[in-house]
Amino acid sequence: MTESASTMVLQLQHLSGHYGETQALHDISLEVREGEIVCLLGRNGAGKTTTLRAIVGLLARCQGKIEIHGQSTIGLPPEAIAHLGVAYCPEERGIFASLSTEENLLLPPVLKPGGMTVEEIYELFPNLLARRSSQGTKLSGGEQQMLAIARILRTGAKLLLLDECTEGLAPVIVEKIGQVIRLLRERGFTVLMVEQNFRFASRLADRFYVIEEGTVVDSFRQDEITPNLERIERLLGL
């Protein structure tokens, strides 16, 4: 395979998985190629977050195929999957209360070359520099979200999984996060995001998968949205 824009970064095939006794994923197949922004859409409880958790190895029981850069990750522990160049920003943000803002930022170890430097990150998020000695959880919701994204940019991971990173934030912050994600694409990052805010995602992502009851029920490119708007909105219950 050549180092082109079409290099496969992530591939799921017929993935199913369980949360305890309940089957949360039935049959998920999707692909993410290098430099793409791919968005998972769907109603609450459809299995979007579970899909991301399965990719980073946090879902104990999975069957099917997950490949990252061609390497199968089913059964690998999360710390081994991280070394393949995947980083995860969870929906609840996961800012550590016992760590300062800067400690939170510097916590994830650098695993590969090519990540952003601390200076570049502070340039991108000046608020974090101003509040670097504050307790992580004392930041505003928007700042915590910035911090949660910022800290996975240093590690050298080029595939970022962002779960609902605009949830509950003011429009001006959502706008800022949109700018950051566009900038990340320019910097060569690949993004798989989960988003409830379809208006936000529709202007940002290249391709979309709609998930319902733990399976992929539809997929389309950004330029297919307008002609199919009615069908998509019905699928999403908008």
Add this chain to the structure above:
Amino acid sequence: MDTLFGVPVAALIGQVLIGLINGSFYSLMSLGLAIIFGLLHVVNFAHGVQYMLGALVAWVLLDTWGINYWWALLIAPVVVGLSGLAIERFFLRHLYHLDHVYALLLTVGMGILIEGLVKFKFGIGGQPYPNPMSGGVDLSVTFVPWYRLWVIGVALVVSLGTWYFIDRTKLGAYLRAANENPNLVRTFGVNVPRMLMLTYAFAVALAGFSGVMAAPIYQVSPYMGSNLIIVVFAVVVIGGMGSILGSILTGFGLGVIEGLTKVFYPEGASVVIFVVMILMLAVRPSGLFGRQP
């Protein structure tokens, strides 16, 4: 000035000193328990036995090979720490996903088993351990043996060093973060299971280290751990489970309170810590430094 509050000054200073000595051990031991509970959420009832093992290894080293105290201070914690490593790796690790009471029961059982084996092999009588630092300093009101000052000093340095390591360093930040959200820290590429194993081994080695320090002061006997651990658990309850700095301060503080009680009301000395514990549970159940729920 021979008396203070109607008590001879020499007796007062002497008991405060003994209080600080006992407090040194309370502090080191409750610190280890706090680390284990904070990170692994395991109440380590084997901690007293692991302390006894430290003293026993020191005694065996001296008795069998003539290896002295200073080497024992290095070797015994490593030996006891490795035994902790094995306990975590082969037993505790498989219980984390169950209710906390299972791990607690395992450590209770391990403690009883190890204590029983030691009694079987070495008998129940105590063995004396020679004082490695003879002499002392005459403070005119009282005589202070060098070894006791050494114990207080080392306990302070080791406890505060451990606190600094956990609270102020990068590796400590991993421990604090893993305490809050181990799964997320794993997705950052940090091998949290290995970190938990090493943390348990370190805290257990700390108990072994305390045991070596205790050997020249108390007798080396199979029961020395179970006698101490009950008081240490009371100290942990008073200080607040899981707080590192809290357990250090509470350990020394309660040692001194116990010593002073011996001066002013000797009959109460053996129960005063438990009285404080009961009051604390009634007034502030999460302890002095614990997080209020």
